[in-house]
Amino acid sequence: MRRGLYIEVHIRADLDTVWRFTQDPALHQRWDARFTTIEYLPGTSPQRFRYATRLAPGLTVAGEGVTAGEHTRPDGTRTSALRFHSWLMTGSGYWRYVPTPTGVRFLTGYDYTPRWPLLDLLMRPLMGWATAWSFDRLRIWLEDGVPPRRSPLRLLPRWGAPSARRCLRVPPDRTAGRAPSLLEAL
Secondary structure (H helix, E strand, C coil), X not given: CCCCEEEEEEECCCHHHHHHHHHCHHHHHHHCCCCCXXXXXXCCCCEEEEEEXXXXXXXXEEEEEEEEEECCCCCCCXXXXXXXXXXXXXXXXXXXEEEECCEEEEEEEEEEEECCHHHHHHHHHHHHHHHHHHHHHHHHXXXXXXXXXXXXXXXXXXXXXXXXXXXXXXXXXXXXXXXXXXXXXX
C-alpha cells in the first residue's frame, strides 16, 4: 500500500519570513530542488501555476496546478494547499506553518498517483529525499543567511551542507499528518 509523503523541519525564523520564502515563486524555486521553474498564471482565483523540473539535459517534466492559502487562522497557524498534474504524475498536498516560541514548524504532506506505478518504486523515495533536502536548504538560508546556490560550498566545514536527515519524515501527531480542509475546496 502506498503511503503519502510527510516532511517537517523547524526553522528559527519568524512566520512572515517563512511564508514569504515559500509562497513567492521566485524565492521558492531557488531553494526547492524539485522545481527548476514555478510561475503563477495571472488573474486566476484560486491561483493557478505552471512548474517545470529539468531531470537531465533534454528531459523536463512540466505541469500545471492550482493553489490556495490561508494567511490568517484562529489558531495562529497558516496553511496552503495545492493540486498538480503533469505527464508523470497527478497529486495534491499541503504546507502547514506552526509558530513555536523559537521559530516555525514548517511541514508538508503530499501524495500523488504516478502514470507508471513501477517507476514509483524509485520516484517515491527520491521525492521524499528531495523534499527533505530542500526543506533543510531553506532552513539554512533563513537561519544563516546563506543563499541556496552557495550553501554547499560555504557550509561544508560548518554544517556538512543541506541534509535530508535533519528533517522529520513521520508526523509527530495526528494533526500534523492531516490535510487541511482547504485542500478539498481546490
